[in-house]
Structure formats: structure tokens, C-alpha cells
Amino acid sequence: MATTTASPPKGGFGYRHPRARLAALLAAPMAWLVVVYLGSLAALFLTAFWTVDGFTGALVRTFTLENFVDVFTTPAYLQTMLRTLGIAISVTLLCLLIGVPVAFFMARVARPRWQPLLVALILTPLWASYLVKVYAWRAMLSPEQGVLAWFLAPLGLDSPGFGELSIIVTLTYLWLPYMILPVYAGFTRVPNSMLDASADLGAKGWRTFRSVIVPIIFPTMVAGSIFTFSLSLGDYITAQIVGGKVIMLGNVVQQNYVTNLPFAAAFATIPVIIVLLYLAAVRRTGALDNL
Amino acid sequence: MTTGRGTKVALSIFAVIAFLFVYIPLAVVLINSFNAGETLSWPPQGFSVRWWEAAVSNEGVREALVTSVVLGICATAVALVLGTLAALALGRYNFFGRDSVSLLIILPIALPGIVTGIALNNVFTTFLGGLTFFTLIVAHSTFCIVVVYNNALARVRRLGGNVEEASADLGARGWQTFVHVTFPLMRSALAAGALLAFGLSFDEIIVTTFTAGPGITTLPIWIYQNLFRPNQAPIVNVVAAFLVIVSILPIYIVQRFSSADERGGGVM
Secondary structure, three states: OOOOOOOOOOOOHHHHOHHHHHHHHHHHHHHHHHHHHHHHHHHHHHHOOOEEOOOOOOEEOOOOOHHHHHHHHOHHHHHHHHHHHHHHHHHHHHHHHHHHHHHHHHHHHOOHHHHHHHHHHHHHHHHOOHHHHHHHHHHHHOOOOOHHHHHHHHHOOOOOOOOHHHHHHHHHHHHHHHHHHHHHHHHHHOOHHHHHHHHHOOOOHHHHHHHHHHHHHHHHHHHHHHHHHHHHHHOOHHHHHHOOOOOOHHHHHHHHOOOOHHHHHHHHHHHHHHHHHHHHHHHHHOHHHHO | OOOOHHHHHHHHHHHHHHHHHHHHHHHHHHHHOOEOOOOOOOOOOOEOOHHHHHHHOOHHHHHHHHHHHHHHHHHHHHHHHHHHHHHHHHHHOOOOOHHHHHHHHHHHHHOOHHHHHHHHHHHHHHHOOOOOHHHHHHHHHHHHHHHHHHHHHHHHHHHOOHHHHHHHHOOOOHHHHHHHHHHHHHHHHHHHHHHHHHHHHHHOOHHHHHHOOOOOOOHHHHHHHHOOOHHHHHHHHHHHHHHHHHOHHHHHHHHHHHHHHHHOOOOO
């Protein structure tokens, strides 16, 4: 940073030249992120417009939209895309359905001295390994030996086994804390005076919840949904472990990237575009400030 | 607020069920690790620590654990330097393209892991001549920057620039100001960021599978490789149980840090 030989009366070189100091601070992180990360993304995106020679397996570096046409005209790929989107939306709705009441309980019903413990109880599973949590659901859902099968057997029911439903349950389990935490923070920020005012004006509990609280916490719900939605969209390990024969978007990318990188690259741009569209759509709600 | 008694009871019951939903699968992993049987069928066939003993003496598990820890430390070190620099720049200055820079820092974690994974894999194999432990550190550092940055930025904003100006007015050079003023005030935020970065790296599987050199096995990769081998199932389960127990540690450490901060009159 500042390396001047003279001894100025005030501060160092950087203090007297803020622009130079800014450049010095930004140089290393920007060099890293632009060269390593943006460079890689750009190269990948470029590859999506190339093809692979069917005989030699070598890259053919001529511009073509073939891969994108393939992605959007092959019924099996379209189905996988729609299925993945459906799973991501279901997971987000389930997380809202479970997460909002739990967050409300933590912030507004539970005694204040219990709150740090409840937050810790939500945070702890976030630190538990991702793979361990998916594995845990394999042990829960396993058709013959699973906990659920054992629990449901006396009732004459079977475990749902491995498939789309088990993917949705497992992903909901994985991302639920990402929904609860921002919404909980939102609930704690609702000022009591506003609730008193609502009650003074004659609103019952439910009316206050709908007309006062929900508008305030809506951005936090959207913030949570960004995590639950985009994390579900790109996941493929969960499908491998508890999905049975069901595959998701990421599985197609993973299966193709060795033999046909251009096609895998084209397929991988779909979740990126969906996530960017979603981010653009929710920008105005102020959700991005609640991440 | 006038939440009715009935509503409160209903919400409490709902919350208890939700917490059970969160903890039962983890409890099953813990209980299964003491299962005496060869297969992990439920209910367990008796109590035994034989699989814990088997896991501790398992060479593969031990090596994978060491690899993960070394990788986590290296990636965290790089992310600490780059994330702190970026936070000081974006927290103190307003400049053209500032929003783009912050988006660029967040991007590696906002995009699906598989996109980051194949993008880095493609570049590493094409330009660096293949995957090594070094490429793995580069990949992990890239997505760890954001958590250090987030923690550091929040602290930089809260501190404001006054103390640094005071330090400069008293004649301190930029470096002296950082060592004696800025860094001590940021220390706990950086520690929290480093802890998160380490946790993120330690747990990562998707980018890792695409950027690890041949023969390099981190703990998540070891679990993944052995998940579908029936005779390894009990040991995988012990490793899983170990990771569940270890996950309590960072929560405890963060608690300690924040209470230390309160005692010192700092901000968190």
C-alpha cells in the first residue's frame, strides 16, 4: 500500500491519495475474481456455442446454436427442465409454509429469553455437513430398512421410497434454515407500536397479521425464497442419493460434461438464466437487502 | 399483539413438530453409528462402538480428514486477504461500477455449484494442464471470499472512517493505521468470517468433485465415494455422526466471540 520515503506531516501516501488507495485495495481481489472466475464463466459460455466432433471427440470451434436448439427441442430435456423447476417451486412453497409459522413462533410467541437458544437450534443443522443431511434422509426413506418404513408399517403404510417426493422433502429439509432465519429477523423488526395501533383501530390478530405484519416481512420471505429456489435449481447430488431414477437439471450437466462439454455448458446456462431472471424480478421488493 | 391463546398453542405445537423434523434425521444418524449390526436397518440391532473403532483406524478416513482441514485452512487464508481488501474498498469508497464489483464477489456462491464447477474445471484442464491440490485451493478460495467480505463489510460500515482519519492526523502511515487501528477493530468480524469460510470449504462437495486433482480425497468426497458401498455403510455412518457432533462447535465458538465482544464494549 503506502510506500513513500519522505515523512509527510499527515498520514501516508494512501491517505493523501484516496484513488490510489482504492486501486491498491481492489487490485488483488478484482484480479482474482475477474481472471479466475469471470474468465472461466466466459470461457464456458463461449464453449456452449461450439460442438464436439462425433468421431474424434475433439472440440469444433465454430459458432453454432445447435446445443441450444437441442436443449429446447428434445422432449426428455424439456421434461427434466420442467421437473426441476417444479421441484424448486414446491421446495420454496414448502419452506414458506413451514418456515413462516416457525419464524413467527420464535420471534413473537416464544419467551424472549428462549430466542437465542431457538436461533442456535436453527443454525446448528446449517453447520452439519450437506452430504450428511442428504444421507440422513436416505436412512429415513429407505424402502425396506428405513425409519419411516418401520414407523408406518404398523399403520399398514409403506415408505414413499426414493423418487420425486423424496427429493422435495430432502431439499426442503436442507434449505429450511435459509428461509427461517431472514423471516425471523423480519418478524423481530416489526415495531410493537404498529401492532398496538392496529389493535387500537379494532383489528383482530389475523387482520393485523395480514395487513400489518405480512407487508413488512414480505421482502424477507422473498430473500429466503432466493436461497431455497436457486439452491434447489442447481442441486444434483440429492437426486443421485435419494432420487431413485428421477434426474434433475444438474444431473444432465454432470452426465455430459466429460463427453460433450459444449452441450453441458449450454444446459448449465438454463439455471443461471432462470436465477438471474428471478433476481431481476424480485429486485424491486427490496429482498436483496435482506440476504 | 393480541395473538389468541388458541393460536399461540397451535403455533407452539407446529414449531415443536418442525424442530422434530429438523432433528430426527440427525438423531437417526447418531443412533445408527452405535448400531451393532452389519447393515443399517432400522431399528438398530444392539449397542456397539465397533464401527467407531473401525472408523478411527480407517486410513482413508484419516487422510481425507487431514486433506479437508489443510484445504480449508489454505482457502480461508486466501479468502481472508482478498475478502478484507474488497470490504475495505467497498465499505470506504463510492466509485463507478461499485455495484458490479459487489455482484462479482457474490456470484461464485449465487450461481449453482455445478456451473462454477464445470467452468473452473474447463479452464484448469485447458490452461493449467490438469487438476491438482493447487487448483482445488483456487476454486475453494473463490467461493469463500464472499463470506469473509460480508462479515468484514458489515464491520467496516459500522466503524465509519473517523478513527482512521484520527490515526492519519496523528501521523500514522496507511499500513500503521491498518495494523494498530483498523485490524484490531475488525478482528472478531474477520474471525467470524474465517470460521464461516472454513466451514463452507470443509463441507463443499460439488465444486470439489470438478476441481480436485486425481487421487485427492476430501472428507465429503470420501463419504460420497463410499456411500453406495454396502460394506462401508457403517463407517460412512460413523463419519456422518462425527460431522453432526462437530457441527455444534462453530456455534459455540461464535457464541464465545460475541460475548467476548460485548465484554470489550465492541460491536457485533
